[in-house]
Amino acid sequence: MRIKQLWSLIALLLLVSLVLAACGGGTTTSQPAANEPAANTAVEPAAPAAEVTIRWRTRPDNQEEANVYQNISNQLDAQLEGIKLVYEPGGSETASYQDVLKTELASGTAPDVFWIPGTDVADFATRGLIYDLRPLANATPGYSDDAFYPGPMLHLTFNPATGKSGEVLWGLPRDVSTFALYLNLDLIEEAGAEDPRELEAAGEWDWDAFMEVAKAVSALGGEFKGYGGSAWWGPYGVWINAAGGSFFNADRTACALNTPEALEGLAFAQMLYTQSGVAVPYGEDPEPPFRAGKVGMFQNGRWATPGIRTVNFNWDVVGLPTGPNGEPGNWLFWGAYVVNANTPNPEQAWKLVQALTTAETQGKVAALGANIPSRVSQEALDAFLTFTPPANNQAFLNGLAQDPTAEGPLWAGSWPQFVTVMDAAISSLLTGQTTLDNFAATVCDEANKAFNR
């Protein structure tokens, strides 16, 4: 009996030990409660005596990208004195990166530094979830907002209290990207269509030429389609932009989806998806059919390159076709590293944000070919151009030079609410459930409610 009790005691002790062993894995960073006021404008923390742990996270699109960030974290860990870095690869977009992050922010367990897409900056900033880094930036020798592309910086330095840019600093852009059309060269040749790259070089790559190529590929019959674009605001936004339209009015305080320009762009998209039948149906993921060799032109950003590299046909990229406005209507996609407003170590976090956005670090990320450096640096761009395929890497950089519309948050309203209404309405339009007239008559009545909140 006594032996049995002894064994029970040993088992209990071991169980307790197992729980206590868990303490060794924790970090020394103590997180304050989520509802504690954010130290948003003042730089308060005292210089820590010992090494502090900074947890950071970004959204990788694949394991290779996660490995690159892990290596960067290891290297920066050795470089940054007094800072121990812990890299936490976030889930992919489909794994709800942002939703997980928001939940962690609410519960006070979010990392010190994290990446968010450009459209989320306003929501995070106005709710006091991210740190205003301006005082720290001003105290940093050599720091300049001008080192980064102006489009993202316009939003990253926007002060919602005064409505002016340049006064605050919500973070620094991790990278930028533009859209291009990934081409199945074998399929286009088989269809007897002209090579879009040659048309672009000749200055003839416009919507008409694009439609000709798309029709030629679709004419191959069966499941072959000329064009494929994913079902989110980026791809259809291109047609609106290229026609001279926009989602919002000039000062981004109201919906502009019912302007003649926006409707002209949407009419073209509608023709692509419903009338001509040259596109992979709206809502279907176009990447699998493109990789299966069934789609001639696949619209996507640089982030799709690692996946496309595995296809077994000849491929390259070309810029987007020019629209009625004389421009291709491209986007400048970006996301930013921001600092958790509740971090106990903002100075160290700021150091990390800077280190993650140096030309050297961005060159390493660009080497993967997944995105374009956000720093206006020839060194970083040269590094980007060397990583082929695609042979025509320049197409992505041309997109940057062709006055793209910067992806941006909605300071005067709720972007998530706006995009919910817009996505649903445009999806109805592009799947033939509603007419352009009906769309024009109702969309802004509904979408403008996003500005009332």
Added chain:
Amino acid sequence: MQLTTNRARFGLPGTLALHLRLVAGWHILLSVVGATAVAYLWLANGGMVLWLKGISTAVLLMLTIASVLAVPALLRRQHRGRTLSLLVNYLGFVFALIALLHYAGVFIGIDALANTFGRGVLFFSVILAGYLVHGVADRFRDYPQTFRRLQRTGNWVMLAGLVAFLLAVGLIPGLLAFLARLGEPRNALLFGAVLLFGFVLWLMWRHEMASLLGEKSRDSEMLNGYLFLSPNLLGFLLFFAGPLLLSLYVSFTDSDAFGRQNWIGLQNYGEIFNLSVAPLQSPTQLAGEVLDVRVYDELTRFTLFGRSYVLGAQDKLFWIALRNTVMFVLTAVPLSVVPALLLAAVLNSQVPGMKVFRTIYFLPSIAAVVGVALIWRWLYNSTVGWINYFIASIVTLINQLAGAEVLTDPQIGWLSDTKVALFAVVIIAAWQWMGFNTVLYLAGLQNIPKSLYEAATVDGANSLTQFFRITIPLLAPTTFFVVSTTTIQAMQIFDQVYVLTNPPGGPGTSTTTIVLYLYTQGFRNFRQGYASSIAWVLFLLIFGLTIFQFQRQRSAAAE
């Protein structure tokens, strides 16, 4: 020997009386501390939100009152005092321990333990080896010496393996870190509280104390019962009932989950149910001309007595989501229940290999929803998916056999056609749920006495008659359970839609369901308060539907 002496000394009535007075003093102290804490909560200008303040006050007051009541009862040596004391000290011990583990970072550490766990996995083989040695001992029961030696060796090997495992996963740094954190004032205070509550708990639990306070067998049974129940009860209160009530409170606020939480009364519910009907001069008149478009969006149009009307809703998407959810329930429930019944009837037969088929049909219900949905997404791809490929092959074959194009390949846009997308989700859900429902029906079928079928056969009833006159009526309780649980599951459909459609709920709003919509509101649009109110509306719907089904079942049983 020393242990026995101490036990004897602790058991002396005089010592017990002293312990009793100490415990009474301890409860006076706890009462003062509890009352002070409540006063501090409300008088100090802390940043605690109202709901948390309310819950904390309720818990503290309950423990304070229990402590106050325990004092005179203990001094009068009434067993009621012991019960109250055990309640207060047990809860105090549990809460102090959880708080200590939380502030010492153990819970976060357990998450991190997952990363280091792999380092110790090898040592599991040592534990397994010890277990095998221990097991082999059974073969030597006729040789007591060898038997005991093998058992002992097995035990020690297992112990060594476990210790090695703990060392490998970081026991030493873990213990050092824990001890270091105990040095922090808050943690030290909590550790002291754990020890004190634990000690008093031990004092009061002892048999000698129970006897002194006149414990009766029913008291003992009650305490033991509640003790066994307590892990589940506390877990239920903390992790289910607590959040449930909290979400009810949140539904009356404009909470964004990040600190803002203003009481707005029924405003969220008002937004959900704010509808407006306006007559139209012509069926094609724009809704914006008759509805206040700053508030309402057009939901639908209808004609009544020759006149057209437009129905507007402040939150159009809620009603669309509700419609989609109802459509989903109306199709997914029959499609996962009726085939399950038929399948169970087939699988109930005594044919060789039937167990394999039972397993095969059950597999989808235990497969991970996300993985299954991802596979179906590929199958559904309208261009390169297997389903459309199969349909196209059949169409081609028929056309070839006919020698003419009698059929056209429909090229179904499973996930891109608004008319089909919801049905695509129904197919997956029905396929997944059918297996579990089949098992339930199988259990029900096996409870039907064979003699009934034999009697029916003698009376000349054929198989079909037996099925409709015996099987289905006697399966009514099973059918009630299957339909109720499947309906509840269907009303809460989320995972399949979220993974399958892109963007979730698309194309358009054709697959937006209630739970998906409330998730979008809560986690994408930062409207936790509004999302909570939608959750409560859904709860009431499910509750009402279940009550209705219960009453139908009772009526049927009474007949």
